[in-house]
Each structure stands twice: as structure tokens, then as C-alpha cells.
Amino acid sequence: MSKTILVVDDSASMRQVVSIALKSASFEVFEAGSGEEALAFLDGRRVNLIISDVNMPGIDGITLVREVKKRPAYKFTPVMMLTTESQPEAIERGRQAGAKAWMIKPFKPDEMLTAISRIITA
DSSP: OOOEEEEEOSOHHHHHHHHHHHHHTTOEEEEESSHHHHHHHOSSOOOSEEEEOSOOSSSOHHHHHHHHHHSGGGTTOOEEEEESOOOHHHHHHHHHHTOSEEEESSOOHHHHHHHHHHHSOO
């Protein structure tokens, strides 16, 4: 059974780039264009990893992580932030919220897949 990843980004083109890289590595990918869409998607179905942007209108990525971690079914689901935010303060806010990893855009797909393989165990 393939691992499931939810990609959350308000940029359709960024979701597409990430999804193509993930699908090429045999992941099952779902997409959400906002934090609100992501929370609606998380209705109990199994998700092995969430990859989220930080800067999104409405529910931003840090708030999304906090909300995900409040849900018993997703308390231990790892979250990777994929963002242009590189300031140490932003990274620390993400870690405090519960983000497991932080990757800066632009990114190399192979580096993202390597990071994911460290987060998601077989």
C-alpha cells in the first residue's frame, strides 16, 4: 500500500510541481488549496505526511499545523513545511507548532524526496 501525502499550498502550480515529484516516487497524493480545505480533508482518512506552505490566505501553515495537532487522529502525523520563509523565528514558530521538517523554496525534488524518506518510515 502506497503512502499518502496531503500537499497544501495556495499556488496551484506549486501543488502540481510537488505532486508530480511525489507521484514519480509512488506516493498517493491529495491536494488542498488552503488551510481550510486541508482541515476539511482531514476527516479521519489515513494520511502519512502533510506538506504545507506557510504563507497562505485564511488559515496559514503554522496555524494549520496547530489545528492538525489538536485532532486525535492526526496528532502524530508528521508535517513538513515547504515555504519561502527562511527566518529562524519563522522556523522556530513552525517547530513549536509541531512541524517535523522545514524546506525552503525553490527546492530540488530529489532533496525533498530524501527528506520525506527520513520522515516517513516504511
